[in-house]
Amino acid sequence: MAIDFTALLAFYPSYATSGMVTRLVYGESLHSVDTTIGTVVKQACRQYALDRRALANAAHFVSGKRNLVPLPLCVGRTFVPLKVHAPLIDGDSAYGYFLLQAIAKVEAGEGGSMLYLAGGVTLPILQRRSTAMNHLARAALFEKVFWGKRLGAAMGESLLWTPSI
Numbered sequence: 001m002a003i004d005f006t007a008l009l010a011f012y013p014s015y016a017t018s019g020m021v022t023r024l025v026y027g028e029s030l031h032s033v034d035t036t037i038g039t040v041v042k043q044a045c046r047q048y049a050l051d052r053r054a055l056a057n058a059a060h061f062v063s064g065k066r067n068l069v070p071l072p073l074c075v076g077r078t079f080v081p082l083k084v085h086a087p088l089i090d091g092d093s094a095y096g097y098f099l100l101q102a103i104a105k106v107e108a109g110e111g112g113s114m115l116y117l118a119g120g121v122t123l124p125i126l127q128r129r130s131t132a133m134n135h136l137a138r139a140a141l142f143e144k145v146f147w148g149k150r151l152g153a154a155m156g157e158s159l160l161w162t163p164s165i
Helices: 037-047 052-063 129-151 153-157
Strands: 010-016 019-026 029-033 071-074 077-083 095-099 103-109 112-117 122-125
Touching: 010 037, 019 037, 037 052, 037 071, 037 095, 052 129, 071 129, 077 129, 095 112, 103 129, 112 129
Parallel strands: none
Antiparallel strands: 010 019, 010 095, 019 029, 071 077, 077 095, 103 112, 112 122
């Protein structure tokens, strides 16, 4: 199955009877692909001509962190890494990627938070609301700096993301 990153709202790892799969959220539909989340991230980077190492270096420059790097595929399509489950096996990153611009709100819940996406999609995440909001703010800052450097300071002004509370 070809992944349409222009319509994708989220992708995250999940356990299935066949092993690790990646769940793809498109609007109100949910699909699964028999591949790891790392492979999907590599596919996205290849499709949008992004270098993962350069992204990690840029993220380190902006926020001081090289891991959990947001994926700025194009202007207005940045995916934020958020923890979706506790890893049960080695090699499970436990982090999924959610479209920053599609996140309507994050509500505190029992044992984590609820993430509300555009189109009425609700997904549980395994992070406190404050932690999730920090990831969202860091991704918004990274997106602004990343595209601001490439497209000029004037474009960076229109990239401000503001969370709904």
